[in-house]
């Protein structure tokens with residue numbers, strides 16, 4: 001590990017005015033930032049070893065004053081391989097923490113590119129060291145298609161991740177694909193409520209919504225997360241835990257999705273976003289120029305009381321550096 005400030009460290013320092021939401025603070029005066037290079041990855045910085053983090057901006061909220069950002073972190077990796085290694089370590093450490101604290105680890109998956117990023121968890125040392133028997137797996141969204149359909153988020157996760165790790169099948173909570181969109185949303189919400197009663201899923205006393213231990217999320221190029229799309233009325237759902245959409249702008253049109261109150265009650269969120277095609281929404285989400293009227297869904301993912309970590313690559317943050 002080097003303590004020198006590299007060219008990449010300087011580039012990261014240039015992000016600080018954006019990421020901290022301040023106009024132009026000297027990086028050295030930003031609390032907790034020591035420009036430490038981590039291992040061989042020049043884009044990984046640490047505020048305090050051993051976690052390789054760069055505090056990110058407090059995200060825009062629905063009017064609430066943003067928390068100083070200490071619980072928002074941005075990681076930028078050189079390669080997808082590096083990202084996957086770090087995501088596996090992060091997830092394995094949370095698995096150990098929650099298994100010890102609660103005897104269960106509730107993990108929410110998205111579909112899309114996220115599943116590839118979980119590949120290192122299916123290999124040594126994690127395949128053997130993670131206590132998979134404590135895992136309970138959920139989906140933040142699902143397409144209303146049969147489980148063996150190419151568009152199914154369950155199939156994607158099963159083929160790429162779940163079939164390779166020994167999670168008890170009874171602890172993998174797939175959406176009921178025999179039901180309509182409305183029926184599947186009701187059924188999934190009822191399933192979650194039962195698991196809250198059983199003590200498998202925690203509740204947030206502060207929000208009154210379920211508090212998942214970790215949500216592993218992706219973001220589309222339009223800034224959507226889960227099946228919550230820009231400008232859609234579902235963004236304003238305040239009561240339901242799980243709801244449905246029949247006019248998704250991204251096919252297939254019928255889906256079910258967690259609502260923002262559930263997403264934002266999580267203890268941890270890992271937002272995994274790579275590629276230049278997503279640089280615009282990343283820039284908007286991490287910029288300090290947000291307005292409350294035109295928030296992208298990804299900007300509305302603001303944890304009530306939790307830790308939000310962005311796992312990104314250089315192309316995904318390329319517009320931040322150009323600011």
Ligand SMILES: O=C1O[C@H](COP(=O)(O)O)[C@@H](O)[C@H](O)[C@H]1O
Pocket residue numbers: 109110111112113114141142153217218219220221224225226227250
């Ligand atoms: O449709 C969906 O898209 C998003 C983003 O997918 P990505 O391939 O661009 O990462 C995904 O998070 C969501 O679960 C999925 O249903």
